[in-house]
Amino acid sequence: MAKKAEQRRKQILKAAFQAATEKGYESVTLQDIADYADVSKGVTNYYFKNKSDVFTQLFEWITTRIYEKEAASISEQETAIGKLEAYIDRVFISPEENKNFYRVYLDFLSQVKNNVSYKEINQKFYENCWSIGREIIHQGLEEEIFEVDDVEQTAISIRCMIDGSLIQWLMRDDDQLHDYYRTACYESILKILKYKK
Amino acid sequence: MAKKAEQRRKQILKAAFQAATEKGYESVTLQDIADYADVSKGVTNYYFKNKSDVFTQLFEWITTRIYEKEAASISEQETAIGKLEAYIDRVFISPEENKNFYRVYLDFLSQVKNNVSYKEINQKFYENCWSIGREIIHQGLEEEIFEVDDVEQTAISIRCMIDGSLIQWLMRDDDQLHDYYRTACYESILKILKYKK
DNA sequence: CAATTTATTTTGACCAGTCAGTATAAAAGA
DNA sequence: TCTTTTATACTGACTGGTCAAAATAAATTG
Numbered sequence: 001m002a003k004k005a006e007q008r009r010k011q012i013l014k015a016a017f018q019a020a021t022e023k024g025y026e027s028v029t030l031q032d033i034a035d036y037a038d039v040s041k042g043v044t045n046y047y048f049k050n051k052s053d054v055f056t057q058l059f060e061w062i063t064t065r066i067y068e069k070e071a072a073s074i075s076e077q078e079t080a081i082g083k084l085e086a087y088i089d090r091v092f093i094s095p096e097e098n099k100n101f102y103r104v105y106l107d108f109l110s111q112v113k114n115n116v117s118y119k120e121i122n123q124k125f126y127e128n129c130w131s132i133g134r135e136i137i138h139q140g141l142e143e144e145i146f147e148v149d150d151v152e153q154t155a156i157s158i159r160c161m162i163d164g165s166l167i168q169w170l171m172r173d174d175d176q177l178h179d180y181y182r183t184a185c186y187e188s189i190l191k192i193l194k195y196k197k
Numbered sequence: 198m199a200k201k202a203e204q205r206r207k208q209i210l211k212a213a214f215q216a217a218t219e220k221g222y223e224s225v226t227l228q229d230i231a232d233y234a235d236v237s238k239g240v241t242n243y244y245f246k247n248k249s250d251v252f253t254q255l256f257e258w259i260t261t262r263i264y265e266k267e268a269a270s271i272s273e274q275e276t277a278i279g280k281l282e283a284y285i286d287r288v289f290i291s292p293e294e295n296k297n298f299y300r301v302y303l304d305f306l307s308q309v310k311n312n313v314s315y316k317e318i319n320q321k322f323y324e325n326c327w328s329i330g331r332e333i334i335h336q337g338l339e340e341e342i343f344e345v346d347d348v349e350q351t352a353i354s355i356r357c358m359i360d361g362s363l364i365q366w367l368m369r370d371d372d373q374l375h376d377y378y379r380t381a382c383y384e385s386i387l388k389i390l391k392y393k394k
Numbered sequence: 395c396a397a398t399t400t401a402t403t404t405t406g407a408c409c410a411g412t413c414a415g416t417a418t419a420a421a422a423g424a
Numbered sequence: 425t426c427t428t429t430t431a432t433a434c435t436g437a438c439t440g441g442t443c444a445a446a447a448t449a450a451a452t453t454g
Contacts, residue, residue, distance in 0.1 A: 026223035110307040157385040164361025188354040
């Protein structure tokens with residue numbers, strides 16, 4: 001029974017995600033979600049406390065998923081450079097694949113200031129991101145190819161660079177620029193790490 | 198008379214801005230705007246075609262204002278380092294002063310994908326930002342303290358770093374971190390510029 | 395096994411409230 | 425007086441959330 005409920009919950013979250021990608025966070029209605037999930041309107045209220053509850057859980061799901069994919073990508077690599085490359089490639093995954101994820105994530109970001117839960121979820125996401133940065137830095141220090149004096153600050157800066165590049169890429173929304181921003185981001189991070197090849 | 202009209206327009210835009218900072222972009226109503234401007238609802242509809250028109254003009258006003266303040270800050274400085282410092286200081290201006298500007302800007306960013314006008318306005322803003330970056334880079338190259346091979350790409354990366362740092366700072370929303378992010382951003386950009394002191 | 399009861403899930407009509415936009419009235423200014 | 429500007433009233437569309445009733449599934453009993 002709990003299995004069925006969990007399945008329904010996921011189904012509704014996916015519908016909410018799809019609705020959000022196509023209509024934008026704020027303008028999504030409970031009816032939209034129900035339509036995308038192919039159920040009637042009441043179901044959403046049966047499985048979720050209210051609309052806000054749906055979106056809170058969706059935000060958590062999205063940030064967790066982004067992190068897990070990133071973490072999985074770097075763990076497949078042995079070297080610092082390999083990890084960093086895998087990381088950036090995952091962030092700038094081919095147009096359309098993860099683009100929607102980051103678009104909806106940006107939607108949520110703009111809501112963080114109005115919602116304490118969102119802020120906490122995002123804080124957790126940041127901490128996950130920083131841990132990825134630390135892992136890459138430590139590996140690079142071990143290999144003696146990076147020169148970093150403040151590991152924590154550098155890990156934070158890496159994510160700043162990634163988010164900044166990602167957003168600028170998303171905003172310009174030109175598939176031609178995909179490679180450009182991925183490369184620019186990657187090379188900037190190498191400089192921040194004072195990479196000596 | 199045209200002067201009076203222009204004044205009213207600005208008054209309404211300011212009211213819309215204030216409403217947006219306090220209630221968030223999407224949930225602002227025409228009534229809110231009228232209330233903040235201390236006029237009746239009819240006035241807004243008299244001076245603007247519709248709600249979307251108000252926000253489009255507000256977005257243009259905000260991005261222009263952010264750019265102008267940044268440009269003014271760096272033009273007061275002679276040296277590359279002076280310009281860069283002034284630039285970053287302007288971006289990370291004391292909590293509350295320009296914070297609201299960037300918050301509302303972020304609100305607009307999340308709407309760019311649904312609105313062609315927003316996209317164009319933001320594209321123009323980016324170009325202005327990049328021109329600031331170029332100016333600093335050129336100055337630093339003249340002084341022979343930076344080492345940059347692709348000026349354009351580096352100018353873009355500088356703004357990525359700024360936006361990324363800014364957003365992370367805004368999201369964490371802890372006044373204690375103000376200095377931290379300003380410094381981290383500044384130092385990262387120096388590394389991207391391969392600054393040799 | 396079949397009949398019946400109970401529990402769970404789903405439906406869609408409905409309500410009270412909000413909104414953008416319009417229409418109209420009032421006021422101010424030329 | 426006539427035009428411009430501001431205030432108020434109204435409308436029609438849409439929203440989130442509620443709820444009683446229907447449908448379905450599970451459990452119980454004879």
